[in-house]
Amino acid sequence: MDPFAAALDLxxxxxxxxxxxxxxxxxxxxxxxxxxxxxxxxxxxxxFLPCEKVEEGDLARVLERATGASLYSAAEALRQGYFCLxxxxxxxxxxxxxxxxxxxxxxxxxxxxxxxxxxxxxxxxIADRLCLRSFENTLILAPPGGGKTTALRDLIRSLADRxxxxxxxxxxxxxxxxxxxxxxxxxxxxxxxxxxxxxxxLRSMDPQIIAADEISAPNDLLAAEEIFGCGVGILASAHAAxxxxxxxxxxxxxxxxxxxxxxxxxxxxxxxxxSYTLEEAI
Amino acid sequence: MRKLVGAGAILMAGFLAALLHLRxxxxxxxxxxxxxxxxxxxxxxxxxxxxxxxxxxxxxxxxSDTEALRSFCAxxxxxxxxxGDLAFSEIWNAAADGLxxxxxxxxADALRPLAVVLGGSELDRQCAALxxxxxRIEEARLVQRERxxxxxxxxxxxxxxxxxxxxxxxx
Numbered sequence: 001m002d003p004f005a006a007a008l009d010l011x012x013x014x015x016x017x018x019x020x021x022x023x024x025x026x027x028x029x030x031x032x033x034x035x036x037x038x039x040x041x042x043x044x045x046x047x048f049l050p051c052e053k054v055e056e057g058d059l060a061r062v063l064e065r066a067t068g069a070s071l072y073s074a075a076e077a078l079r080q081g082y083f084c085l086x087x088x089x090x091x092x093x094x095x096x097x098x099x100x101x102x103x104x105x106x107x108x109x110x111x112x113x114x115x116x117x118x119x120x121x122x123x124x125x126i127a128d129r130l131c132l133r134s135f136e137n138t139l140i141l142a143p144p145g146g147g148k149t150t151a152l153r154d155l156i157r158s159l160a161d162r163x164x165x166x167x168x169x170x171x172x173x174x175x176x177x178x179x180x181x182x183x184x185x186x187x188x189x190x191x192x193x194x195x196x197x198x199x200x201x202l203r204s205m206d207p208q209i210i211a212a213d214e215i216s217a218p219n220d221l222l223a224a225e226e227i228f229g230c231g232v233g234i235l236a237s238a239h240a241a242x243x244x245x246x247x248x249x250x251x252x253x254x255x256x257x258x259x260x261x262x263x264x265x266x267x268x269x270x271x272x273x274x275s276y277t278l279e280e281a282i
Numbered sequence: 283m284r285k286l287v288g289a290g291a292i293l294m295a296g297f298l299a300a301l302l303h304l305r306x307x308x309x310x311x312x313x314x315x316x317x318x319x320x321x322x323x324x325x326x327x328x329x330x331x332x333x334x335x336x337x338x339x340x341x342x343x344x345x346s347d348t349e350a351l352r353s354f355c356a357x358x359x360x361x362x363x364x365x366g367d368l369a370f371s372e373i374w375n376a377a378a379d380g381l382x383x384x385x386x387x388x389x390a391d392a393l394r395p396l397a398v399v400l401g402g403s404e405l406d407r408q409c410a411a412l413x414x415x416x417x418r419i420e421e422a423r424l425v426q427r428e429r430x431x432x433x434x435x436x437x438x439x440x441x442x443x444x445x446x447x448x449x450x451x452x453x
Contacts, residue, residue, distance in 0.1 A: 010366065013367075057369075060369075061366065061369060064365055064366070064369065064370050064401060065365045065366035067334070067401075068334045068335060068336045068362060068365065069334075069335050069336075069362065069365055069370040069400070069401030070333075070334040070335045070336075070401055071401060071402055071403040072328065072332060072401075072402065072403055072404070072405040072408065073332045073333070073334060074403070075403050075404075075405060078403060097404055097407075104402075104403045104404035104405075104406075104407075105402075105403050105404075106404070
């Protein structure tokens with residue numbers, strides 16, 4: 001099912017007609033905020049729909065329908081920021097319960113549904129360049145919502161279709177999204193953190209490259225070093241606008257100084273269009 | 283002789299009516315006990331496996347050994363297919379209302395607070411609410427069991443006395 005149609009299916013009926021009119025715009029995100037009309041993100045900016053305001057009950061109803069009234073099953077993922085269902089990624093804001101650690105909410109105020117898309121071929125040229133000799137470890141950089149996961153997905157597919165064995169650590173099921181094609185030679189482990197996933201893939205699948213999305217936690221960086229130390233290629237992504245941005249953070253600076261990554265793929269957005277630039281890491 | 287047979291038949295009818303009355307009440311106790319076990323099983327499934335509620339309800343329906351509880355779980359299973367059009371609280375409350383005849387108003391009352399807790403993101407709160415509901419139902423069951431014992435003695439005593447009186451009058 002098309003991600004937008006899947007998101008539409010979860011929406012309260014009162015918004016159905018208004019939202020359907022925007023299907024052709026291929027929105028990237030659908031946002032519901034209590035006391036505001038729903039909005040869609042496309043063309044690089046947020047567009048508010050001319051329909052009635054969202055109530056808290058609407059958010060609860062959408063989450064109930066999405067999770068089969070079992071939000072607790074996604075609580076662990078929510079503690080890390082979001083949870084994924086198929087091609088949809090749900091982020092929630094609201095009042096967090098004491099001791100909930102971000103996973104338990106007593107009320108909701110905002111819901112962001114990101115609709116993952118498969119843009120086949122956007123990174124084919126990049127994959128060609130990365131594979132000229134042996135694979136060069138690459139870190140994909142973009143700000144939140146900048147298309148890192150979409151690019152990562154296409155790179156994985158391009159590399160795995162070039163007969164490279166790519167082990168994919170899909171911590172929250174966002175990369176594989178249930179139905180995305182990740183290429184002929186990809187092996188995907190879903191639901192494990194990056195360090196545990198890396199160790200499992202190294203032991204069991206003999207990968208040539210290990211790919212992971214959004215490395216940010218200390219253990220994620222440790223996983224990157226672990227993979228690097230084993231002589232296996234790394235393909236990962238991180239939140240940063242460019243190299244300068246990345247170097248402001250000591251953990252990433254250390255990774256670059258250790259030459260864990262030799263290439264940066266920087267995604268820039270201008271007027272709703274994305275450009276992909278491959279740069280030297282050091 | 284005919285009078286004796288008639289008196290015997292009346293005595294038997296009174297005895298059977300008392301038995302039937304007690305059987306209905308005993309069935310209610312059985313349903314309450316099964317409902318308690320069902321809630322605790324739901325709690326265990328949430329804690330240990332974190333399965334989705336729809337899946338758990340289907341599982342509990344299979345495991346149910348009383349007709350009333352099977353029907354309760356069946357209402358929940360059918361309701362889960364209508365999520366979105368119906369809120370979970372509406373589905374749960376409809377199922378609880380359906381249990382009033384079989385498990386009593388006090389059981390339905392114990393179930394109703396779960397409508398706004400189950401399915402949320404806070405697992406601890408759901409488990410605590412399930413425990414509370416199971417405890418309330420069990421307490422109500424124990425009170426009713428004691429009352430039923432008294433009632434049983436009284437019903438049999440009364441039916442036997444009434445029958446004996448009739449026999450004397452007919453003789």
